Amino acid sequence: MTMRTLLLAAIVLAGCAGDDGVGPVCGNGVCDPGEHWQTCSDCQRCPSDCPAGYSCQYPGGCARTPRTYHFMIDEASLPATRFDGSPWDADAGIDAAPDPYAVLILDPSLVASSATPSIANTVEPRWNTPSVEYSGFFGLVTVQLEVYDDDGPTHELVVACSGQLDVVPNASFRCSADGGSIHLTVGP
Numbered sequence: 001m002t003m004r005t006l007l008l009a010a011i012v013l014a015g016c017a018g019d020d021g022v023g024p025v026c027g028n029g030v031c032d033p034g035e036h037w038q039t040c041s042d043c044q045r046c047p048s049d050c051p052a053g054y055s056c057q058y059p060g061g062c063a064r065t066p067r068t069y070h071f072m073i074d075e076a077s078l079p080a081t082r083f084d085g086s087p088w089d090a091d092a093g094i095d096a097a098p099d100p101y102a103v104l105i106l107d108p109s110l111v112a113s114s115a116t117p118s119i120a121n122t123v124e125p126r127w128n129t130p131s132v133e134y135s136g137f138f139g140l141v142t143v144q145l146e147v148y149d150d151d152g153p154t155h156e157l158v159v160a161c162s163g164q165l166d167v168v169p170n171a172s173f174r175c176s177a178d179g180g181s182i183h184l185t186v187g188p
Contacts, residue, residue: 070187071132073102078123079179097121098149105144118150145182
């Protein structure tokens with residue numbers, strides 16, 4: 001054995017010497033805060049009671065577990081006319097409802113966005129198709145929802161709103177603005 005190996009062994013044994021009345025107690029079978037997997041054998045196994053959203057990670061015990069979430073724009077309720085009171089497709093020479101599609105933008109730092117297909121002539125669109133898949137942790141994200149009228153070469157904004165969503169399975173988010181509303185759900 002080299003002197004370095006002996007010194008390291010002495011440090012490891014000293015780190016697990018028992019309760020000195022100050023700080024964590026190495027050797028009590030629990031990887032307490034302040035203990036480290038390199039100096040305490042308690043931290044070289046995983047506890048069986050990791051809290052929700054955490055899983056056993058070696059070395060070091062419980063760690064946050066990323067999950068995959070599916071964000072789905074379910075439906076929207078749109079104003080019957082444009083902001084100025086004119087019919088949606090009056091510029092095309094017809095009096096019809098908008099041809100809406102929705103855009104979802106998650107927290108800009110996540111760089112996740114998606115759009116639904118457009119649905120012809122409705123102010124009550126129901127998409128029910130997965131929009132964005134996000135792998136990450138529980139917590140708050142900024143959600144921006146926008147609905148546009150798809151008129152071929154032009155895309156007119158109908159409703160836009162945003163807010164904070166707590167990302168957990170089966171979360172629901174509804175925002176309202178500009179005389180309309182948009183609903184989003186989060187699935188596992």
